[in-house]
Amino acid sequence: MGRPKNCINVTEAKALQGNWNDNQEKYIESAMGSKDVIAVTFNIAQLQEFIDYVKSESTKQSIDNPGIRVYFAAKDSKDQGKATVFLNATESDNGNSANNYNIDPLNKGQNGWPPNAY
Numbered sequence: 574m575g576r577p578k579n580c581i582n583v584t585e586a587k588a589l590q591g592n593w594n595d596n597q598e599k600y601i602e603s604a605m606g607s608k609d610v611i612a613v614t615f616n617i618a619q620l621q622e623f624i625d626y627v628k629s630e631s632t633k634q635s636i637d638n639p640g641i642r643v644y645f646a647a648k649d650s651k652d653q654g655k656a657t658v659f660l661n662a663t664e665s666d667n668g669n670s671a672n673n674y675n676i677d678p679l680n681k682g683q684n685g686w687p688p689n690a691y
Contacts, residue, residue, distance in 0.1 A: 586691055587691055590611075590690055590691035591690075593611065594611070594690055598611060601656075605654070607653070608687065608688050609655055609656045609688065610655050610656040610657065610684040610685065610686065610688060611656075611685070611688040611689075611690065612684075612685045612688070612689070612691070613656075613657055613658045613682040613683065613684055613685075614682055614683045614685065615679075615681075615682040615683075619679070619681070619682075620679075623641075623660060623679040624641070626676070627639050627641060627662045627676055630662070630673075630675065630676045631662065631673070631676070634673070634675060636664055636665070636673070638665050638666045639662055639663060639664065639665065639666065639673065640662070640663040640664075640665055640666035640667070640670055641660050641661065641662060641663065642660070642661045642662075642663050642670075642672065643658050643659075643660055643661075644658060644659050644660075644661055644678075645658055646658060646659055646680070655684060656684070657680060657682065657684060658680070658682065659678045659679060659680035660678060660679040660680070661673075661676075661678045662676035662678075
């Protein structure tokens with residue numbers, strides 16, 4: 574299999590992460606008084622299972638081109654409110670598509686600690 578057409582190179586990825594670190598990260602750290610998570614890891618099998626679930630459930634709902642949206646989120650106070658993400662099915666692959674609340678989101682990735690920049 575070849576490289577997917579929407580991949581970016583490592584230099585671009587480092588620049589995007591650098592933008593986050595220079596902007597959002599410093600304000601979050603200042604507001605929280607401590608460092609926060611800057612990356613969440615999902616294993617491939619877990620992601621594939623979720624993709625297959627979204628495809629299957631979307632087909633049952635006659636949705637031809639579902640999407641998956643990544644939401645930034647925070648854990649509860651026992652986890653010190655640290656950042657996480659969850660993946661949510663959408664009714665199409667358009668960025669403005671409605672969320673598909675008939676499909677449960679995915680949120681069991683691993684937060685890297687301490688935070689390591691890309």
